Amino acid sequence: MTIILHELVGADPARPFSPHCWKAVMALAHKGLPFERSNVCFTKVPEVEGGVSKTVPVIRDGDQVVSDSFMIAAYLEETYPDRPSLFGGEGGQAMARFVESWTNTVLHGVMRDIAMKGIHDALAPVDQAYFRSSREARVGKTLEQMVEGREAALAALPGTLMPVRVTLKSQPWIGGSSPLFADYIVFGALQWVRLTSNARLLEADDPVKDWFERCLDLYDGLGRSVPQSA
Amino acid sequence: MTIILHELVGADPARPFSPHCWKAVMALAHKGLPFERSNVCFTKVPEVEGGVSKTVPVIRDGDQVVSDSFMIAAYLEETYPDRPSLFGGEGGQAMARFVESWTNTVLHGVMRDIAMKGIHDALAPVDQAYFRSSREARVGKTLEQMVEGREAALAALPGTLMPVRVTLKSQPWIGGSSPLFADYIVFGALQWVRLTSNARLLEADDPVKDWFERCLDLYDGLGRSVPQSA
Known part of the structure; x- marks a missing residue:
């Protein structure tokens, strides 16, 4: 199933710039997992996934919702241990x-x-x-x-x-x-x-x-x- | 066999102070390896183990001589893999x-x-x-x-x-x-x-x-x- 990544953008949705969201993008690509980037602007962040977090990135993976770039990386590492490791131990x-x-x-x-x-x-x-x-x-x-x-x-x-x-x-x-x-x-x-x-x-x-x-x-x-x- | 650690001291041999030597001391203790601390002052460092290094720490482990605190830790990790890990992967x-x-x-x-x-x-x-x-x-x-x-x-x-x-x-x-x-x-x-x-x-x-x-x-x-x- 495709993972949804909620990612911050400004006026131009084609230019996501958040450092924390880019960490999640790279972590998902590192794991080789299919994902879809869903845009959100600053003032709409509180509405993401029913308001689970004050910040993005937030991912939805099936029925799992995870926020915070480090927690997302840790979740991916634990959930997909057979894919390339994000931490090396x-x-x-x-x-x-x-x-x-x-x-x-x-x-x-x-x-x-x-x-x-x-x-x-x-x-x-x-x-x-x-x-x-x-x-x-x-x-x-x-x-x-x-x-x-x-x-x-x-x-x-x-x-x-x-x-x-x-x-x-x-x-x-x-x-x-x-x-x-x-x-x-x-x-x-x-x-x-x-x-x-x-x-x-x-x-x-x-x-x-x-x-x-x-x-x-x-x-x-x-x-x-x-x-x-x- | 007891490992020899060549360690920097000043005028008082009971007060080793080098940050790099303390890293080696703690690494040896972490591995639970018996070791003997051998004192050396700044101007005698070039004589340690036949002049292998410009700096201490230097360790001798049997016929192996290793200098540089990080290289010592890496050597201990590789040589004693069954003892507690210094790096966690x-x-x-x-x-x-x-x-x-x-x-x-x-x-x-x-x-x-x-x-x-x-x-x-x-x-x-x-x-x-x-x-x-x-x-x-x-x-x-x-x-x-x-x-x-x-x-x-x-x-x-x-x-x-x-x-x-x-x-x-x-x-x-x-x-x-x-x-x-x-x-x-x-x-x-x-x-x-x-x-x-x-x-x-x-x-x-x-x-x-x-x-x-x-x-x-x-x-x-x-x-x-x-x-x-x-």
């Missing part, structure tokens, strides 16, 4: 939480300041109002203040990505010899900005750039199928 | 590289500035001269400049540890339900500063403090057996 599942924690608390902070204006501008007016008030409350800055931080965030990004760059000296993927969910966690953050900003994030000779391009190529270019923001 | 081994990369590039930078003076002062004079010149060259600051950064580093530390703190919301150890080598990687950094500084690093109600105390308790209080710097 229990230790990998535990440490993917560390990769997620670093991504959410460190990398997303930098990315958010780079992408903020592009995300806002990509939304329909009703979602813009919601987005502004919810993000301003969460971050404790006005949207304009976050936008002002854009140049500083761009300058900080290469240094922020150092743990990824050093990891890639030991192995081609964060997951080791092949990509795992931990790769998709970091990929989601870069994809988020690729789709909402025309900023040049990474230098051509940066190993993180090479890794990101390889992520975009995975599963017949699934990540690349949405072009970078103009 | 291939994914865990790969992602432990990410934890290591974050620890070395982010956490150690902060810790170094906090601990620098204490480390220097704990060395014998000949090692002090080596330590100063090698560290000043590596970091690109004078020892005095690093020491000046101490207050700023102490203030930055709680924020720096956020990825660990958030991970501990999902699970009791970085390794999941029980500690793995990834825990010892971060432990090593905190133990390094505990043994070379009397700074109060973590607030009593910080979950990272609770985790660190639990690390100190492991293996009959192995980490706690060396008291905090006065």
Whole structure:
């Protein structure tokens, strides 16, 4: 049965941009499971699957409904153990939480300041109002203040990505010899900005750039199928 | 056969402080392998095991000699697969590289500035001269400049540890339900500063403090057996 993925979009339904939803997209593709992407805008998220979650992604797999990108990956791993593993064992599942924690608390902070204006501008007016008030409350800055931080965030990004760059000296993927969910966690953050900003994030000779391009190529270019923001 | 661990010390051989050597100590204890700690000061490292490595830890296990804390953990995992796993699978081994990369590039930078003076002062004079010149060259600051950064580093530390703190919301150890080598990687950094500084690093109600105390308790209080710097 085809799994339904409820995924965030802005005014253009062909440009899903949420980092958390992209993690779920890549996890489903990794498992080789057929899935259908169902669009939802910010202000309609509370209606998804009868209001099970304040956020997307949410998946429906038959009669199972699961929200939260990490819980979705864990559900897929447990439910489809014979398909390629997303974690490479229990230790990998535990440490993917560390990769997620670093991504959410460190990398997303930098990315958010780079992408903020592009995300806002990509939304329909009703979602813009919601987005502004919810993000301003969460971050404790006005949207304009976050936008002002854009140049500083761009300058900080290469240094922020150092743990990824050093990891890639030991192995081609964060997951080791092949990509795992931990790769998709970091990929989601870069994809988020690729789709909402025309900023040049990474230098051509940066190993993180090479890794990101390889992520975009995975599963017949699934990540690349949405072009970078103009 | 007892494994020999060559481990860095300063003027007092009873106070080994190297974060990388502590990772090897904890890895050996985790595997339940008998081992003997052999002391070496900075300027004698090039003589260890016939000069196999510029750094310690180095272990000798029968006729096998292995250097570098991560390579030691990987060697122990491969050689003693029937003993408790240090990685919890291939994914865990790969992602432990990410934890290591974050620890070395982010956490150690902060810790170094906090601990620098204490480390220097704990060395014998000949090692002090080596330590100063090698560290000043590596970091690109004078020892005095690093020491000046101490207050700023102490203030930055709680924020720096956020990825660990958030991970501990999902699970009791970085390794999941029980500690793995990834825990010892971060432990090593905190133990390094505990043994070379009397700074109060973590607030009593910080979950990272609770985790660190639990690390100190492991293996009959192995980490706690060396008291905090006065």
